[in-house]
Amino acid sequence: MHYDVVIVGGGISGCSIAYTLSQYQLKVALLEKENDVAMKTTKANSGIIHAGYDPKPETKMARLNVRGAAIVHELAPKWNFRYAQIGSVVVGQTEEEHRMINELYRRGIANGVPGLKILKTEREVHAVEPYLAPGMDYALYAPSAAICSPWELCLAFAYNAKVNGVDFYFKDEVEAIEKKGDTYLLRGKQGEIETDAVINAAGVFADRIYELALGKDKDKSFHIIPCKGEYYLLDKEEGHLTNTVVFQCPSKVGKGVLVSRTVHGNLIVGPNADFQDNLGAKEDVSTTADALRFIRETSRRSVPSVDFGTNIRNFSGVRATLQNYNDFLIEESPYLPKFYNFAGIKSPGLSSAAAFGEEALKLLEASGVKLEKKEHIETYRLPKSFRDMTLEEQEAALKQDRRYGQIICRCETVPEAEIIAAMHAPIPATTIDAIKRRCNAGMGRCQGGFCGPKIFHLLMQELHLPYSEVYQDRDGSCVVVGKTKEGK
Ligand SMILES: Cc1cc2nc3c(=O)[nH]c(=O)nc-3n(C[C@H](O)[C@H](O)[C@H](O)COP(=O)(O)OP(=O)(O)OC[C@H]3O[C@@H](n4cnc5c(N)ncnc54)[C@H](O)[C@@H]3O)c2cc1C
Known part of the structure; x- marks a missing residue:
């Protein structure tokens, strides 16, 4: 098989680049080692589309954050993914924090962030966020910050x-x-693929992919240090505690933790930052008592009334931090023509990724690749979920398909029809968590305790899978491993 471009990695970087390239007369493939997209860092982060005041001016991060956020804002109504422009505040009270907030304001103005404002009294700050700790008397308000579901x-x-x-x-x-010669041969688990150009969007493993391509020159690769961040996800009854995304002011002691409602109405609190320099840590998404204690205690400085007893899930994600380089590394390899690295895509990677496709086009063009836009671009709109439909729409849906009347996930009101549709989406769901990512079944308070077994059976029936091949998430994550007794 021969492609014009092969993208390695199906996270937000790889998928957004794939979409941009799909608008051109190019034969493009995306290779992903897991069984779905968004299986790594892209599914485990804060879900914030940052406004863009944090990165230092003139960096790629600064430019692509602001551009990426604007593209996501445009695409949300067109593609119907969950997105809410709720704004953000960075809050502070000490003189050092006031200085830092002024610095962030200056950076934001230089980066072209729209609508930034400094709130200068406790009254003003508390008018935006009534549940903040007393004494928070200074804040940077960024109305363009937004929240989204990162996997969606x-x-x-x-x-x-x-x-x-x-x-x-x-x-x-x-x-x-x-x-x-002029091409690359990629050997994967599914066979060989030949391509004129490679886009390396492999997240924390981008250094490994580059090493593979460099061969005997692998010492010329960059080095990615994994940095884990853990979270609390609290029940929807806590979602009212913030109106915007509440950031603590970064200082010498650290970046603090954020408290925000999510697009699903829950409250998210975290992350910490745990740097590790061993290869195994790149896949370590465990949570630890120490990190969670740090998050609880630190969050109380900004929003003291969070009730951690309403926790429904803890999770963690791993940042791809480049050693000795504090920016996105987006470039054609100086050693390998038409091999493009999108590396060190740590935060604000989710916010910036929508602009990565434009960067990829510039790089391809600079290498002499002929880019011709297609005459017609298809648009796929995500289906409206049953719970978001009006009563009339629900009745019409029910008339068309009786399976809308069978509610499988009671916490999130997800009917059987939506679960079956997820199995036939353009990228079909084949596991229990892939169903969750597409239609929210299992996202609620019981975290799949009630609907999990029903979804298991629907996957078996609809995809004709034996029970031992219905996975929770990654390949091999069996839910049922065997029978304890034989029925009649
Ligand atoms: C704790 C935390 C909080 C964050 N919060 C935010 C935030 O609020 N806002 C924001 O803008 N950014 C945030 N980020 C950053 C953001 O999540 C990342 O920048 C983004 O998800 C990176 O996406 P990616 O596609 O580059 O990497 P990934 O999502 O990791 O995707 C890389 C893909 O490559 C695949 N792969 C790896 N090796 C191979 C191989 N050999 N063959 C085939 N496939 C391979 C992997 O399986 C994976 O699917 C946060 C990150 C963390 C960890």
Whole structure:
């Protein structure tokens, strides 16, 4: 098989690039080692589309954050993914914090962030966020900051890339890359693919992919240090505690933790930052008592009344931090023509990724690749969920398909029809968590305790899978491993 461009990695970086390239007369493939998109860092972060005042001016991060956030804002109504422009505040009370907030304001203005404002009295700050700790008398208010569901955003890009002709290969871990004349030969779990150009969007493993391509020169690769961040996700009854995303002021002691409602109405609190320099840590998404204690105690400085007893889930994600380089590394390799690295995509990567496709086009063009736009671009709109429909729409849906009347996930009101539809989406759901990412079944208070077994059976029935091949999430994450007794 021969492609014009092969993208390695199906996170938000790879999927958004795939969508942009799908608008051109190019044969594009995306290789992903897991069984779905958004399986790594893209599914485990704060879900914030940052306004763009944090990165230092003149950096790629600054430019792409502001541009990416604007693209996401435009795409949300077109593609119907969950997105709410709720704004953010960075709050402070000490003189050092006031100085830092002024610095963030200056950076934001230089980066072109719209609508920034400094709130200068406790009254003004508390008018925006009534549940803040007393004494918070200074804040940077950024009205353009937004929240989204990070995996849904990634799915929206992947679906739109797919309907416009990108080939997705899952369970296809790239294990070797060979330069053969003007082309690259990628050997993966599913076989070999030849391509003129490679886009390396492999997240925390981007250094490994680059090493594979560099071969004997692998010492020329960069080095990614994993940095884990853990979270609390609290029940919807806590969602009212913030109106905007509440950030603590970064200082010498650290960046603090954020408290925010999510697009699903829950409250998210976290993350910490735990740097580790061992390879195994790149896949370590465990949570620890120490980190969670740190998050509880630190969050109380800004929002003291969070009730952690309403916790429904803890999770963690791993940042791809480049050693000795505090920016996104987006470039054509100086050693390998038409091999493009999108590396060090730590925060604000989710906010910036929508602009990565434009960067990829510039790089391809600079290498002499002919770019011709397609005459027609398909648009895939995410289906409206049953719980968001009006009563009339629900009745009409029920008339068309009786399975809308069978509610499988009671916490999130997800009917059987939506679960079956998720299995036939442009990138089909084949696991219990893939269903959750597409239609929220299992996202609620019981975290799949009631609907999990029903979804298990629906997957078996609809996809004709034996029970031992219905996975919770990653391949091999069996829910049922065998029978304890034989029935009649
Ligand atoms: C704790 C935390 C909080 C964050 N909060 C925010 C936030 O609020 N806002 C924001 O803008 N950003 C945030 N970020 C950053 C953001 O999540 C990342 O920048 C973004 O998700 C990175 O996406 P990616 O596609 O580059 O990487 P990933 O999502 O990790 O995708 C890389 C993909 O490559 C695949 N892959 C790896 N090796 C191979 C191989 N050999 N063959 C095939 N496939 C391979 C992986 O399986 C994976 O799916 C946060 C990050 C963390 C960790």
